[in-house]
Amino acid sequence: MDTKIIDNKPLLSPVATFNTGFNPSTLPSVAGHRLRTATWTDLNAVAQLIYDVCEADGDTTVAATPEEIKISWQSPGFSVETDTWVVETKDGRIVGYEEFSNGHAHASLHNDGYVHPDFKGNGIGTTLLRVIEERARREMALAEPDLRVSLQSSFDSHDEVGRSIHEVQGYRLIRYFWRMEINLQEPPPAPLWPA
Secondary structure, three states, X not given: OEEEEOOOOOOOOOOOOOOOOOOHHHOOEEOOEEEEEOOXXXXXXXXXXXXXXXXXXXXXXHOOOHHHHHHHHOOOOOOHHHHEEEEEOOOOOEEEEEEEEEEEOOOEEEEXXXXXXXXXXXXXXXXXXXXXXXXXXXXXXXXXXXXXXXXXXXXXXXXXXXXXXXXXXXXXXXXXXXXXXXXXXOOOOOOOOOO
């Protein structure tokens, strides 16, 4: 988990940002691919991209299904038109995806992004991160002036490319999250609650 501290100041990224107003027709191309906001018709392709990335990372159990993505996209305060972006090839294949969310009070901001393993190293992840940072700037303008604002990215601990992209952009590792699971052979015993 990487968190970039914003503190109601411009992000610390040393790179230029896109002041596009998020008009899909003015978003830049990425290595010959098209960057645009996502649409509802992209839902299944985004789910497939997420699955492909998780498969390459060795754990498809964390891949979001189309149904889960639909629920996320329908969450209060979330707008597909302003909070999601895709990178598509000339033949229409979705090879990059990024989403933004406001966790709390316009100050606890989150992003989640994916680049297809076959397309890493082409600037797609960096471009998507820059677009997210621009979206975060718009959101943080709505935060109370005394709030500390952070932009938090999550990615697999084995994703060295993703970590490197974030570090080059000024992010720093804050914490790790561990996911644990157990395969039960039978239902667990009923809990014994204190009297």
